[in-house]
Amino acid sequence: MTGTGLRERKKAETRSALRETAVSLAHRDGPDAITVEQVCAAVGVSARTFFNYFASKDDALFGVDAGVLSAIVADVVARPAAEDPATALITVLHDLLSDAAGSSVWHDQLALIRDHPEVLPRLDDAQRALERACTEAVSLRTGRLDLDAHTTAAAVLAAQRVAVAAWREQPDGPGPDVLFERSAALVRSGLDLPTHPSS
Numbered sequence: 001m002t003g004t005g006l007r008e009r010k011k012a013e014t015r016s017a018l019r020e021t022a023v024s025l026a027h028r029d030g031p032d033a034i035t036v037e038q039v040c041a042a043v044g045v046s047a048r049t050f051f052n053y054f055a056s057k058d059d060a061l062f063g064v065d066a067g068v069l070s071a072i073v074a075d076v077v078a079r080p081a082a083e084d085p086a087t088a089l090i091t092v093l094h095d096l097l098s099d100a101a102g103s104s105v106w107h108d109q110l111a112l113i114r115d116h117p118e119v120l121p122r123l124d125d126a127q128r129a130l131e132r133a134c135t136e137a138v139s140l141r142t143g144r145l146d147l148d149a150h151t152t153a154a155a156v157l158a159a160q161r162v163a164v165a166a167w168r169e170q171p172d173g174p175g176p177d178v179l180f181e182r183s184a185a186l187v188r189s190g191l192d193l194p195t196h197p198s199s
Contacts, residue, residue, distance in 0.1 A: 070133075
């Protein structure tokens with residue numbers, strides 16, 4: 001392995017350790033009870049190192065990594081040209097959700113949000129960053145940055161959020177990726193729900 005590759009791997013490991021530790025401590029003690037200094041002490045790094053990776057404690061707890069956002073854009077753009085933008089975005093987000101579902105830190109983040117609902121407004125920055133990346137991805141596929149691109153990204157992300165919320169309510173049922181397939185299919189159909197006449 002090259003020196004550059006080793007350094008990048010160590011950076012990724014440090015970032016993961018900081019995030020995992022921050023989420024674990026916040027879930028145990030409450031998000032407002034922990035400090036950056038506590039997280040750093042547990043990992044064995046300085047506060048300066050922490051801020052090389054995260055802008056704030058909330059960024060460590062809930063932020064979306066810039067590398068993940070860049071990968072979403074690149075992966076959507078790289079999907080087959082014959083795919084419509086919504087399908088391309090759905091496919092990439094489905095794969096990302098499948099990976100997240102196998103991540104212990106993602107489950108810990110969901111547990112933190114469940115047990116401390118007061119943190120929900122703190123997720124806004126992460127949600128906006130994710131929506132910007134998805135909108136950019138759709139825009140690059142279509143050559144248009146307009147209402148259609150924004151609406152496509154927002155609708156697909158809404159389907160993903162609904163799927164994750166439904167899975168959290170019934171974690172023993174189908175996985176979040178399976179539920180996302182269902183909600184995304186409805187988006188792809190143009191929200192064409194069957195209408196049943198009232199009896």
